[in-house]
Amino acid sequence: MIAEIGQYALILALVLALVQTVLPAWGARTGDATLMSVATPVAYILFLFVGSAFAALVALYLTSDFSVVNVVDNSHSRMPTIYKITSTWGNHEGSMLLWVLVLALFGALVALFGGNLPERLKANVLAVQGSIAVAFLLFILFTSNPFLRIVPPPAEGADLNPVLQDPGLAIHPPLLYLGYVGLSISFAFAMAALMEGRIDAAWARWVRPWTLAAWVFLTLGIAMGSYWAYYELGWGGWWFWDPVENASLMPWLSATALLHSAVVMEKRDALKVWTVLLAILSFSLSLIGTFLVRSGVLTSVHAFATDPARGVFILVILSVFVGGGLALFALRAGELKQGGLFAPVSREGALVLNNLFLTAATAAVFVGTLYPLALEAVTGDKITVGPPFFNLTFGGLMLPLVFAMPFGPLLAWKRGDLPGVAQRLMVAAGIAVVAAVVTAAAEDRGPVLAPVVLGIAVFVMLGALTDLAERAGVGRVSARVNLRRIVGLPRSAFGTALAHFGIGVCLIGIVCESSWSLEKIAAMRVGETITIGAHDLTLTRMENRTGPNFHARVAVFGIREGGVSQGEVVSGKRLFTARQMATTESGIRTFGFSQLYVAIGDETPDGQVSVRMTWKPLVTLIWLGTVVMAMGGLLSLADRRLRVGAPKPARRRVSPVPAE
């Protein structure tokens, strides 16, 4: 009964999504307030139905109901409970259901918190959301139905792809989807504005929290995916410029640009058309990301779905929404009033610069990701665009942007004073130069540019602090006033500083890991010791272990530093019996912010095992930096100013986005 209720709930969700698309849009067109008011309860019930369908699928996985094809293909009765739950979305059908669940959640949130939106805007936004839900529910029901049954049911499932049997699967896709799909809200707002031909400063204030929330989730999702690949794939890379990674990076870059341009729009009523275009592009890039991963046009770890019918369907969805969005933009953008003039050197100017660099970087990644696919489709030639291309183009665009970052927040709106700002950044720049010189003197290995980049990273971090100090008037007024001003600063000011600081932290991690890592590859026997950096690794023993649905062969290493024992690190290989697939479990020990990374290879019959060990200095800063960035985003999100729009300014603190 659970399976059939899930199936029916999904069907009713499709029907309601159709209603949510048609009735409110009709109401908005005819100015009928009653019809427009249908959107709110329908959005709630739509979420309820999609939620029920999802809960039903989870229940089927938990009870190992092998009369459901999806469960048979992706589950195993002996899997730990946590993986039974996560395998719900560890496959094509389930992950699309999760996608729609997040979409319905955001729709319900707009309905819940949009009480103070102009009625017509709210109705149009929910109608656009509804149309996206229609497209994806049709896709699920007719090409990827997770509730298909099988008679007679087998007694055991085919197991989840072993690479995905990891806690990472519990966190990474949901976060990423919250980000991807969150961008559908700004898209819906942009479309609604274009449909009405009306956009104003208040619009930016409504779009910004949603974009910010999506950006925070996307940031964390990408970072989580990167860390997962780092420890699970067993070769210690944290970013591969894999098309699937790029697919998530592109909307992130675009959403970052959108965040910043929305600030200009909100504060200065300028860059309207550009902001609307960015909102359309950001969600389009999310859809392209979904398309790249789901259609199976790429063959990589993530592309666990390969079916041309699905690919064509997604392509149609893609062209309807991207093409439709851009066409509407081309038709109506001219009607949007422009406003707000500013000098090139100003906060606005700095944000425009930010947007230019970010969009150029997005374009670079876009070309690098899609050019090989296009070339293969046209000429049949297979080429790979690898790290050299991306490091050169993306790195070349991001470094100047990052260098310019501390200047932006210090510039005044409308007319800025660049020499004055430069003067205020002198302290930060001075310390950064010292850091770069000291690093260059201490490290004789690695690329020449590395200390320079490290200096820039330090400059960015100190620049973010300088911004706060300036706002508090450090050096101009008494310490007590400083403190009072700091406390009184809007949370978004802290958010900006923290997010920018996080980029500096992340950059330090990237530079140190890629320039000064130490690596050794050796064939070892039990009892042998290898020295890497300051650590001695001894292969103490090899042993067999048994998991619920796998057998493992592990190597246990003792770590000593300067003769003092530092405990053990374990690396192994797991053989998953149901799929006869092996995975590598890397052993990682963290020392401060640095990590020792050990992965074993094959064992020869005479007892030698190949071992790859790497000392990765400050590598954890890469992910800690992104967490700091996300914290900055959350702080900004909690800012009181983003909650305006209520007819009476509320005194109560209400978070715009409840706990997800």
Add this chain to the structure above:
Amino acid sequence: MLSASLFAAFAFMTALAVMAVLWPLSRQKVARASGEADLAVYRDQIAELSRDAAAGRLPPEQAAAARVEVARRMLAAEGAASDVSLGSGRRRRIAAAVALVFIPLLGAGLYLRLGSPALPDMPLASRLAAPPDGTDVAILVRRVEDHLAANPGDGRGYELLAPVYLKLGRTDDAVRAYGQVIALLGATAERQAALGEALVVRNEGVVGTDAARAFQSALDLDPTMAKARYFLGLAAEQDGRRQDAATLWGQMVKEAPPNAPWLPMVRAALARITPPGVSSPAPGPSAQDMADAAALTQQQRGAMIQGMVDRLQDRLNADPKDLDGWLRLARAWHVLGDDGKARAALQSARTTFAGDAEAAVRIDAAANEIGGR
């Protein structure tokens, strides 16, 4: 069909969906002026500017400029008239009708296409707990498997499982299970023959060397074992040794008890390989040749066979595009005791069919056979 509780659940869900549309339609919505929401934002912006200016976070001149700008936008927003109406009764009736008709109809229609209302849930735990009534074969198999995982030495369990595997098409498992049976319970003619049969099924009907070996072991244990004899005959036929097959099967028919269940099958096989006057796809010696050969002395017979092989060799030299011919030639040389020429024949086949993966596999198999025997 549809159980009552499932129907009730569906009815409730449909009602919920319909109500989600009807409920807002039933309430007359009081329209707010569209400018009001905008004004609230601007009022808040002004309040915020004042707070920032008072706290010294914003220089007075910047605050004043910003306030002027916000005030200007405020004036513009106040000018905008509301164009949102209460809504017309006609549109509401249309929307209500759509909700009442369209939601249940489309929902039911799609469900009839996609759903399986007759299928109950089948969680694994309750399937395992249900009394074994033989309807859920997969679960029966799993029970025995679970038992065997706990008691890997129980050969009887494997003996129970093996034929079921074969029936379910899990041929690899069947072969493994029969192997376990023989290892744990010891070989009997029946077990060896069953193993051989499983191997033949896995090999899609072709009696390979491993299967032939199993049947041979069965015959060693019990020379009257019908299944083994039948399959060895089949092996002979597939090798192109039709006469051997005919002999074997002919013998079986002759010795068979009149009510042997396998008799019709063997007769049919016999009829298949000795069709009067029909040219067979693998040209062997003609009936005349055989009759002649029977009448010859040992030496003469050898010469005649040699001549046949030579003819085959000549034909293949003239027209080398005949893989079966080459393989038959290699086997013939092998039987005649000249493995060098057998290998040479295989080598010619290899050269002729270079790049043909399927041919390579067959040639390799033949080479193994020759080397192995």
